[in-house]
Every structure is written in structure tokens, then in C-alpha cells.
Amino acid sequence: MRAANYLDLAPYRRSTVGFDRLFDLMNNATQDTSDPYPPFDIERLGDGTYRISLAVAGFRPEQLEVVAQQNQLTVKGHKPETERQVEFLHHGIDTRSFERRFQLADFVIVQSAALDHGVLTITLKREVPEAKKPRKIDISSPSQTQAGDQPTT
Known part of the structure; x- marks a missing residue:
């Protein structure tokens, strides 16, 4: 069911x-989705421009990986186990490893990724190639076609 x-x-x-x-x-x-970690926002910045923001507090840039392949964006975070055991009185900042996938529409490319104050920001842009953009097709009438096919003397 x-x-x-x-x-x-x-x-x-x-x-x-x-x-x-x-x-x-x-x-x-x-x-x-059963696991909402890490939390994220998706914003539309303008015509064909988007931004994904992921809350990745506690991760350094070298512990994060952003991979765009075909129509999928994958963000991975790997936090190695600390050798030093820390006794937490309250442990509210989750720093477990994660993998979050986003399906991208055709012709959406990743422009940039930046980590600032614990927020990973990925900027996306839709860039349609000229060959894929709509083009107007001229419609001719049968009389124009016949007149154009006759040789001039």
C-alpha cells in the first residue's frame, strides 16, 4: 500500500x-525522507539562479565534498571520530557524517560553493545551450515555395 x-x-x-x-x-x-540531517534551504535568487544552504556547523571545508554529476548534486560530510574523549554536559550540535542528494533539472550547473559561519552555500544557475533554446521557424506558403524553385532566365 x-x-x-x-x-x-x-x-x-x-x-x-x-x-x-x-x-x-x-x-x-x-x-x-526519514533523516532531515543536515537541515537545508533552497532559494530562488532570480531567473534561473538558485541557492542551496546547508547547516553544517562543526565541519571544516576539507571535511565536506560537493559533487555535481549529470542531473544530481551530492553533498557529503565526513567528521572523523575524535581521538580525545570529551565529556559533554549537553551535546546539541550534531556532527555526524552525512550524504544529501539533490536532483537538478536539465542544464542546471553549480557555479560556486562556500562555507561561512557553519553554513555551506551552493549557487546554481540554469544555462540552456543555444542549440536547445527555442527558435522561431518561418512558415512559407505553397506559392512562395513554387516561385522560389523556378529558375530565372
């Missing part, structure tokens, strides 16, 4: 061609 928040996209699958990946992504996005 599926979860209550399952979205049935079967009617749309029947009337579209080539959108299977999109529908799979939509179904996966509605699934509840």
Missing part, C-alpha cells in the same frame, strides 16, 4: 511521450 501523499500520475503518463523521468522525480519528491 502506498503512502497517503502518493500522487497518481498514470493518466498523464498515457498522454505524454518522453516524460517518464519527470514523473519518476515527482513521485520520489513526495516521499517522506
Whole structure:
């Protein structure tokens, strides 16, 4: 049995061609993730520009890894076990290792990543290649085509 928040996209699958990946992504996005660590925000900065901010307090830049491959962004944090045993009176800053994945739309690239005050900020930009941008197609009439095909003497 599926979860209550399952979205049935079967009617749309029947009337579209080539959108299977999109529908799979939509179904996966509605699934509840059991581990919300580390917390993150996704912001739209402008037309085609986005920023992902992850709260990674306690991690140094060399303990973080950001990898963009095809349409997936993976952020990993690895905190080695400390050799020195510390006695915490209260331990509220979670510094466990993690792996967080983000699905990226087509033509979205990672522009930069920066760590400042315990927040990892990743800036993304959608850059559509010229060959993939819409272009206007001129429509000719049959009389223009025939006149253009006749040789001039």
C-alpha cells in the first residue's frame, strides 16, 4: 500500500511521450525522507539562479565534498571520530557524517560553493545551450515555395 501523499500520475503518463523521468522525480519528491540531517534551504535568487544552504556547523571545508554529476548534486560530510574523549554536559550540535542528494533539472550547473559561519552555500544557475533554446521557424506558403524553385532566365 502506498503512502497517503502518493500522487497518481498514470493518466498523464498515457498522454505524454518522453516524460517518464519527470514523473519518476515527482513521485520520489513526495516521499517522506526519514533523516532531515543536515537541515537545508533552497532559494530562488532570480531567473534561473538558485541557492542551496546547508547547516553544517562543526565541519571544516576539507571535511565536506560537493559533487555535481549529470542531473544530481551530492553533498557529503565526513567528521572523523575524535581521538580525545570529551565529556559533554549537553551535546546539541550534531556532527555526524552525512550524504544529501539533490536532483537538478536539465542544464542546471553549480557555479560556486562556500562555507561561512557553519553554513555551506551552493549557487546554481540554469544555462540552456543555444542549440536547445527555442527558435522561431518561418512558415512559407505553397506559392512562395513554387516561385522560389523556378529558375530565372
